[in-house]
Amino acid sequence: MKINALTLDLQADGWSSSRGFIKRTVPRPILDETVQASDATAVIIKVQYAGVCGSDRGIWNRVAFSEMVQQSLEHEQKSLRILGHEFVGAVIQAGSMVQHLYGITVGNTVSGDSHVTCGRCYQCRLGEAEVCQDQAILGISTDGIFAQYVKIPAKNLWPVDLTRVRPEVCAVYDPFGNAVHALTKVDVRGARVAIFGCGQIGLFAILLARHFGAAKVIGVDTNAANLAMAKTLGAHEVIHLQPTEKMHDYDADAVVLKQIQSLTHGKGVDVSLEMAGFNSSVNNCLAATRFGGHIILFGIKDGDFTIPGFSRMIVKGLTIHNIIGRQIFYTWQIAQRVMSDKSNGIQDSIWEIILKQGNGTIITLSDFAPDIMEQKMAEHPKLLFDMQP
Ligand SMILES: [Zn+2]
Ligand SMILES: [Zn+2]
Structure with a gap:
């Protein structure tokens, strides 16, 4: 049959x-x-x-x-x-x-x-x-x-x-379980959390970050409709990532980083979630997270990624978590x-x-x-x- x-x-x-x-x-x-x-x-x-x-x-x-x-x-x-x-x-x-x-x-x-x-x-x-x-x-x-x-x-x-x-x-x-896995990896109570990539799992992550007690949730995406949805689901702030002139594709986005600095009173976020899978998005996470903060990597793309200024990651005392499955x-x-x-x-x-x-x-x-x-x-x-x- x-x-x-x-x-x-x-x-x-x-x-x-x-x-x-x-x-x-x-x-x-x-x-x-x-x-x-x-x-x-x-x-x-x-x-x-x-x-x-x-x-x-x-x-x-x-x-x-x-x-x-x-x-x-x-x-x-x-x-x-x-x-x-x-x-x-x-x-x-x-x-x-x-x-x-x-x-x-x-x-x-x-x-x-x-x-x-x-x-x-x-x-x-x-x-x-x-x-x-x-x-x-x-x-x-x-x-x-x-x-x-x-x-x-x-x-x-x-x-x-x-x-x-x-x-x-x-x-x-x-996929909801992926977001649960990510949001149970670090303690987000009272934390400022940035979610880079507001596709389906990023949106689930917004719901969960609010539910688990994050003090400020910031959604970042290139898609305006996804950001509107992020806001409706409880993101306190959203940042519309626009293409800008950069030296390399993989470079962090200066405008986004500036906005995150201003939304966190110059400190950077406590926790960044990478849910887009772009090289630049990983570099955004590394740069947007405060000294001693946590980064959760989840997005997957084939090939090699470049991290400029690798030593900053160590000097900042960042903790990197990788989330696979549930x-x-x-x-x-x-x-x-x-x-x-x-x-x-x-x-x-x-x-x-x-x-x-x-x-x-x-x-x-x-x-x-x-x-x-x-x-x-x-x-x-x-x-x-x-x-x-
Ligand atoms: Zn899946
Ligand atoms: Zn086995």
């Missing part, structure tokens, strides 16, 4: 000779423990909603994850990757060990972590699975969830209660508590402001077309696919 999926085929499409996601029919996945023993701990999910991540945009434009996609496909000796990693859906079939090991049964509604970790390596055994040495990422280094039906290891699943968190919001637990499942537990407490307004803000109550932000898989997708990606920070037309 064939199903619809959004894919990239390195042989048929090529990495640099193509663009976007390519809709194809693929075989519907099956569980058969006699053929594959690991199916005993896997499930088949009927995907309801799938989120379009910043990393999916990076793949769409072929500017991120090229090595991971290519090397993993070489390793699997195939050329087609099913993309996507943020989801909510129903378990329709479960391997024989799934209930015993994970308490998950057919009929459960689930979201889940996109990092398939090994459970065996040093880091996994220490409880640091986010830096597992033998992990695959759904939709990047193993087949993902932009398909009507998918097979996923049950250990990745996070059962959800749709009476507490609506399904469209459950579909964004994974702490499984510690981050998920916090995310669930924050989302399901209606009194903090976060779930409603995600649905009403970021997802615009579904107005224009939800694309039915049968309506998928590259030009519509490009237009919507330019218009909205967060998009969902409805996978079951």
Whole structure:
């Protein structure tokens, strides 16, 4: 049986000779423990909603994850990757060990972590699975969830209660978890926090920085619509980053730094979050953060970055944190508590402001077309696919 999926085929499409996601029919996945023993701990999910991540945009434009996609496909000796990693859906079939090991049964509604970790390596055994040495990422280094039906290891699943968190919001637990991971890495109580990059995860970070007690939250972006949204979500100040004459592309933006100095009475921010993935944005963080402050790096782009005046980083006594994925499942537990407490307004803000109550932000898989997708990606920070037309 064939199903619809959004894919990239390195042989048929090529990495640099193509663009976007390519809709194809693929075989519907099956569980058969006699053929594959690991199916005993896997499930088949009927995907309801799938989120379009910043990393999916990076793949769409072929500017991120090229090595991971290519090397993993070489390793699997195939050329087609099913993309996507943020989801909510129903378990329709479960391997024989799934209930015993994970308490998950057919009929459960689930979201889940996109990092398939090994459970065996040093880091996994220490409880640091986010830096597992033998992990695959759904939709990047193993087949993902932009398909009507998918097979996923049950250990990745996070059962959800749709009476507490609506399904469209459950579909964004994974990227929301990135923001939770970032904002639980340092103490932001009473802090001045600058968020460089107000795309989807930057916007989640604004909600969380306010919720966790930051005294001043500053959003920085090149996109005026994203900044307006940042303001509505609770940013105290926003800075519109405009292109200026610079010696190098990677140089920090002097105008932005001046504004941050003035908003922090000459001190610089206590915490900077880099959520754009540009070299200049990293240098903005390094320059905008006060002596002794913290920098959280999250945005990813392929290639080398340049840091002029490297020693300043040491002289200023900056602490750099790198955020990859989520702490499984510690981050998920916090995310669930924050989302399901209606009194903090976060779930409603995600649905009403970021997802615009579904107005224009939800694309039915049968309506998928590259030009519509490009237009919507330019218009909205967060998009969902409805996978079951
Ligand atoms: Zn993601
Ligand atoms: Zn591991």
